[in-house]
Amino acid sequence: MSHKRIPKRNAAIAAGGVVALGAAAFLLPNANASQDNASGATTAPKTLKATQASDLSSQLQSLLGQAFAGAYFDSSKQQLVVNVVNGDNNVIVQAQKAGAVVRQVANSTSALQAAAATLKTKATIPGTAWAIDPKTNKVVVSADSSVTGSKWDTLESTVQGLGSNMATLKKSSGTFKTLVSGGDAIFSQVAQGTVRCSLGFNVTASDGSPAFLTAGHCGVAAKDWSDSQNGQPIATVDQAQFPGNGDFSLVKYNDATTQAPSEVNTGQQTVPITQAVDATVGETVFRMGSTTGLHDGQVTGLDATVNFASETVPGGTDTVTGLIQTNVCAEAGDSGGSLFTQDGGAVGMTSGGSGDCTAGGETFFQPVTTALQATGATLGAGGAGAGGAGASADPSATASDPAAGGDQSGTGTATGTGDQSGTTANGTSSKHHHKKG
Incomplete structure (x- = not known):
């Protein structure tokens, strides 16, 4: 892929991966509009997108x-x-x-929420996560490979105490971690080395300036971001939230004339991003990231709580709430990348997860709707939206080897300048494709 450069004021760095090493599926044409079943009966279930x-x-x-x-x-x-x-x-x-x-069903929403609150009080253990699963009408509790010994015993007894019809416990492969390392890749140089994340969606900040959303742990780890590994900064963190109630950052472009097209380019087709949408359990979603390219899967839970092991506080826990849980794979470097629907809905930005794109895994995403509300930014209006990524989505290719990058996040909530507490990220390089807006 050629490395094309255009004047800085027209640069539009992208959402999604620029080198797709594995693509689980092509995007399909938009589904037909909602319609009643052929019977026309008022009680017949509707066919819906x-x-x-x-x-x-x-x-x-x-x-x-x-x-x-x-x-x-x-x-x-x-x-x-x-x-x-x-x-x-x-x-x-x-x-x-x-x-x-x-x-x-047997369990009310309030009963399931009470069960989740009990887990928060008694089992906030690094390497655990939970979310309400409407398909089973239970709270599904996950524990990664690091949860062993007394930690496992505590988690297991807490889940059992909720009742067999209230919650289930399962083991996840690998460990839950934020996936910082390389949607276009974005880079920052900090004292500990290179921090590499993915851009999620271009937006318009509340003051009218061009900006983009990415993961909060990226914005906490570094203040200034570039579109090349050793390039000059082109954007500065304005707001960042991690850990706590979300994992999102608003990063403003330094050049107010930067063009930010409302689209995601998968390499096979360009998907216009027209609106931010809430996730629905069971729906198919697509994720772009510069490490692993295009992959798809289903939403499996909403309002998920994830307890990441903190790398900045020994023995500490970075708990994040309000996330979307999916079975879409991701690897180090995909943090912040775009989660979207086939018909142009911006759903989320990659937060973290376990597993990889060879064996599979589970991944958590920051909802776009929540991030927009918190930052005051807007999506899909006045040229804002997701940037185009020059990904080469080859369905016959295989996913890259699992990257070994760990959690690059800092602790606390950064507002304005962010925090320089990230650790050295995976320095794998990534080609870029710039596009006029």
């Missing part, structure tokens, strides 16, 4: 109130399945008339 299912789920949550116990998208049937607890016939009929498949 995932974004439409998300909207319907929100509407039914308000309609059903305490009877609503979660929902998920059945991608094989393209239907929304809504859990109802203690629902009378009137409640069920209302949900069915709205077009959902109704399922009676």
